[in-house]
Amino acid sequence: MINLAFYSLFRRPLRQFLLFLLIALSAAVPVFLLQVTDGLYEGINHSVRPFPILVGAKGSSYQLVLNTVFLRDRPIGNIPYTEMDKLEDSGKVQAVYPLAFGDNYRGFRIVGTDEAIFSYKPDKTSAPWLSIAEGKGFGEEGAAVIGSETVRLAGLKIGDTFHSIHGLADKGKEHNHAFKVVGILAPCGGPYDTAIFVDIHEVWEEHGITTADKQEVTAILTVPKGYREAMQLLSAYQKNHDVQMVFPSQNVIQLYSMVGQTRHFWTVRVVSLIGISLMITLLVMYWSGLGRMPELALLQALGAGKQQIITMLLAEEGMLLLFGTVCGWLLAYGAFLLTASAIQGNAAIVLETAPDWRGLLTIPVMTILGTLAGLIPAGMIGRKDVSEYL
Known part of the structure; x- marks a missing residue:
């Protein structure tokens, strides 16, 4: 049967x-x-995990997270670079990393930051979030470190030079300042695989910012010392009328x-x-x-x-x-x-x-x-x- x-x-x-x-x-x-x-x-x-706290301009917290974490949407605005000093002087943070947005190359977001971000470990037992797999970090004028997907999709390789474009549209006015690819990141499994990292000081220079009082950042990636310190920082920033502090994980929840x-x-x-x-x-x-x-x-x-x-x-x-x-x-x-x-x-x-x-x-x-x-x-x-x- x-x-x-x-x-x-x-x-x-x-x-x-x-x-x-x-x-x-x-x-x-x-x-x-x-x-x-x-x-x-x-x-x-996985994409949100490297961002315990973000500090940015007042506005929509969702827009701040979309722009900073997922490299989508337009930046709300900029905040003074001196906010970095205030956070460090508070004694409540382990580390702070500046993030400056506003330019691109063929649609790939250019991120102005400090070289220290390449050593940042969201989990102390794991490898750095943005680990350089080939080449080196910022060490010469015009240095750029690119994500693994940027290599594949944009066709860039170590030694190539390019000019950034002002704004987020992939077609527009090119800056005169040239960048040279000196490093390639290992895949991080998130939006920053498609990013291009440059020294934030060079971002200021190509926009004609030469004095310290005019230096700004789009967001600050903030790593608190602990939960109590994070709550204390949040309480303090709730009274701030120009700068906001958000926990990206809360927005995702x-x-x-x-x-x-x-x-x-x-x-x-x-x-x-x-x-x-x-x-x-x-x-x-x-x-x-x-x-x-x-x-x-x-x-x-x-x-x-x-x-x-x-x-x-x-x-x-x-x-x-x-x-x-x-x-x-x-x-x-x-x-x-x-x-x-x-x-x-x-x-x-x-x-x-x-x-x-x-x-x-x-x-x-x-x-x-x-x-x-x-x-x-x-x-x-x-x-x-x-x-x-x-």
Whole structure:
């Protein structure tokens, strides 16, 4: 009966294909949503992790995070470089790193900063966040260190020279000051893989800023000594009318809260879709079984009992569910890899692409539950008198 059920899968190709397609899509939708949602959350968390605190101009905290952490949107404005000194003198920070935005090269953001940022470790047990893999850091006039994706997408290499463009549009007025690529960063798995780093003093020089009182930064990456010191800094900056302090992780949590409602909505929809698809599958199997009564009657006449007929029907449904869910998972995972590649190319957020074990559970769960649920139509067919079809 098992062999007969296997060969039966190929005897009615159109009917079986439609059932197979229905099962595959039912399995693919939740797997795809699960992989994209979790992969995106992990990618965003990884991008935010190097930024415990940001200090920037007053305005939208989301815009400050988007511009500084994800290199998107326009800067709110600049703040005096002396804010760096105030933070250091507070005694509440481990380190501060200036970040100056406003120029680009072929759409790749130029970041003015200090060379010390290449030694910054968000986690003391890990390698530096921006680790130089090839070449060297700032040590000569016009030095530029570029991200790993900038190398691939812009075609720059060590020794190449380029001119920055004022503003964020990839076409515009070029500065006279030339930069030379002297170093290439190891991949950091985030938006800064697409950045170009230069000494902040050279950013000021190419914009004609020669006096200390006019030196500004777009944001300050601030590393507090601890949680208590971070709260004390936040309390102090809440009274500041010109400068704001934000915790990027809090902005992301608020975003997650809003996304979570949408995610819950789609989860309910997906579960409903799976239930409806499974019911349709069972009904189609039942009516298909009724149409096979002459075949079942012949099997009974040849000596097959009703229990054997039910076994054959369940085996056929189980194999169809197994093949359908496996192909559905493969379809969903392939679509997820394409989506992850598109997100990385557009937003430079690297999604975790390892298969989620919860998605893999759809294969045995749908196969086992679907086959057990198939006892209902199979039993109904098994109780019918097929002798009238002989």
